[in-house]
Amino acid sequence: DTAVSQTPKYLVTQMGNDKSIKCEQNLGHDTMYWYKQDSKKFLKIMFSYNNKELIINETVPNRFSPKSPDKAHLNLHINSLELGDSAVYFCASSHPGNAYEQYFGPGTRLTVT
Amino acid sequence: AQKVTQAQTEISVVEKEDVTLDCVYETRDTTYYLFWYKQPPSGELVFLIRRNSFDEQNEISGRYSWNFQKSTSSFNFTITASQVVDSAVYFCALSSHTGGFKTIFGAGTRLFVKA
Numbered sequence: 001d002t003a004v005s006q007t008p009k010y011l012v013t014q015m016g017n018d019k020s021i022k023c024e025q026n027l028g029h030d031t032m033y034w035y036k037q038d039s040k041k042f043l044k045i046m047f048s049y050n051n052k053e054l055i056i057n058e059t060v061p062n063r064f065s066p067k068s069p070d071k072a073h074l075n076l077h078i079n080s081l082e083l084g085d086s087a088v089y090f091c092a093s094s095h096p097g098n099a100y101e102q103y104f105g106p107g108t109r110l111t112v113t
Numbered sequence: 114a115q116k117v118t119q120a121q122t123e124i125s126v127v128e129k130e131d132v133t134l135d136c137v138y139e140t141r142d143t144t145y146y147l148f149w150y151k152q153p154p155s156g157e158l159v160f161l162i163r164r165n166s167f168d169e170q171n172e173i174s175g176r177y178s179w180n181f182q183k184s185t186s187s188f189n190f191t192i193t194a195s196q197v198v199d200s201a202v203y204f205c206a207l208s209s210h211t212g213g214f215k216t217i218f219g220a221g222t223r224l225f226v227k228a
Binding site: 031040041042043044045048050055056088090092096097098099100101102103104106107 | 148213214221
């Protein structure tokens with residue numbers, strides 16, 4: 001009965017490859033997010049979807065493309081991976097609006113070699 | 114511009130000590146929301162508390178307490194009688210109308226509680 005789940009938990013790949021991370025939430029939330037946490041633990045939002053519609057698109061290279069097939073799922077596809085993409089990627093969900101707390105998935109540790 | 118500052122990068126205490134984690138925020142909005150999250154060594158991010166800007170009442174939950182002061186734009190977090198299990202990185206966060214759905218996180222404070 002995991003609230004927000006992500007797969008895979010670990011991802012090791014070589015530069016230039018394309019990879020995807022999947023996220024699912026069973027909380028009934030309308031809003032989902034992708035965050036990147038770097039090695040210094042700094043958390044930065046990348047994207048947010050509300051009911052399948054993109055509402056936040058931060059300054060992220062266009063090699064990163066989110067996709068939300070329905071409001072319970074938000075996937076992240078990364079093309080042409082670079083060394084600097086190595087980080088922990090967190091998915092989160094919340095009720096719509098900025099008044100509500102976010103519930104995070106366990107994170108996906110991406111290592112690009 | 115919105116900003117969250119957690120000036121304490123790392124704090125180290127001995128078990129049973131009280132510890133306060135500082136959070137100072139900046140926003141031009143009159144309605145905003147403040148949050149604290151905990152990230153233990155296992156890596157997950159756990160929501161701890163939300164506070165609305167129009168509610169300055171302090172909150173206590175067990176050994177945790179939060180002091181919200183609009184006059185100083187601060188939302189500090191105190192752990193009383195700290196325990197080793199409190200060792201984690203703690204993040205303060207802010208969201209408001211200006212930011213849309215965007216939540217701004219502070220840089221985090223790493224708390225070490227030694228036995």
